[in-house]
Amino acid sequence: MQAVTIQTFGGAEGLAPTEVPDLQPADGQLLIGVEAIGVGGVDAMIRRGTLGSSAFQPGHIPGSEVAGRVLAVGAGVDAAWLGRRIWAFTGVGGGYAEQAVAALDDVTVLPEGLSSIDSVALGSAGPVAHFALAHARFVAGENVLVRGAAGSIGISVVQLAAAGGAGHVAVTTSSPERGDLLRALGSDLVLDRTGQRMIGGTASPETRFDVVIDLIGGEALPGVFNLLAPNGRLVSVGIVGGHPPADFGMALIRAFQRSLTFSTFSLNTVPVPERNRVRAELFTAAARGEFRAVVQGVLPLSAAADAHRRMDAGEVFGRVVLAP
Structure with missing residues (x-):
């Protein structure tokens, strides 16, 4: 079968179409004829060699999120699964195939x-957004800021916070044009990437936030604490902008009298049945038109390197999908 493998770690040019052996499902597994593959930030981190590089070797097939039809089942799996259309998590790789x-x-x-x-x-993205808001103890009426809202997780947070009755849903983004797209999804306040300057929306630029969902990290993270209201909660869901400075916690200490909270969130800490339940609910809402997927483009599997170049250049709004 055709797959895309990492031949060399680093730039997107290290991805190459490769013939690999056909698969057989093991006990408890399903074999999927892949129709769509989500291209994610974790895939890019693995390709660059910045995510546990020693755990991955040349020839690794990236990709963790696919959808298609069940072609075969392993021992212990009901044959009624054959032919069903499913979404699947494939682990730390194996999806680009x-x-x-x-x-x-x-x-x-x-x-x-x-x-x-x-x-x-x-x-x-949907379950991460749902449980990140829950982790932040978000309730209706609170102001929410999504830092790094142009990706699929950020877009999902915007929609869920708006649907959950947020007072204001603010985003940081790189341009007024992206701000317009995010307003159409539920944001009413658009800030520049620093979070300090308003570039669109209806709220006062002095608005402070009860909840910040942060997907960026990076050197600017300490300044984000200045945007929190008293008792505000900042939840770090990703570090696509790199690690924060080692002393970023000092910003919390300096704001001691405002009772701020910083935490991290990973979907790995949510029990699998709960993840699956929420995902199924969000899929149903999407099928009814109540929750939107934002797909910037669909490329052939052989163009995976181009998809990664777009991500590296910051050109992707939503998600790029590969289709074998």
Whole structure:
């Protein structure tokens, strides 16, 4: 079968189409004929060699999120799964291929009305957004800031916070044009990347936030604490902008009298049945038009390197999807 493998770690040019052996499902697994593959930030970190580089070797197939039809089942899996349309988590790799395998616990049936392409823009991002807001103890009426809102997780947070009755849903983004797209998804306040200057929206520039969902990290993270209201909570969900400075916690100490909270969140800490339940609910909402997938483009599997170049250049709004 055709796959894309990492031949050399570093730039996107290290990704190459490769012929690899066909797969067979092991006990408890499903074999999937892949129709859509989500291209994510973790894939890029693995390709660059910045995410546990010693754990990955040349020839690794990246990709963790696919959708398609079940072609075969392993021992212990009901044959009724054959032919079903499913979304699947494939682990730390194996997704950039014409076929993939996944454990039964890591699949969700797709409802009628939801395409494979849309499902891989929502299947991981939606649950991360849902549980990150829960981790932040978000309640209706609170102001929410999404730092780094142009990716699939950030877009999902914007929609869920708006649907949950947030007082204001603010975003940081790179341009007024992206701000317009995010307003159409539920944001009412657009800030520049520093979070200090308003470039669109209806709230006062002095608005402070009860909840910040941060996907960026980076050197500017300490300044984000200045945007929190008293008792505000900042939840770090990603570090696509790099690690924060080693002493970033001093910003919390300096704001001691405002009772601020910083925490991290990983979907790995949520029990699998809970993840699957929320994902199925979000898929149903998307099929009804109540929750939107944002797909910037669909490229052939062989163009995976181009998809990564777009991500590296910061050109992607939403998600790029590969289709074998």
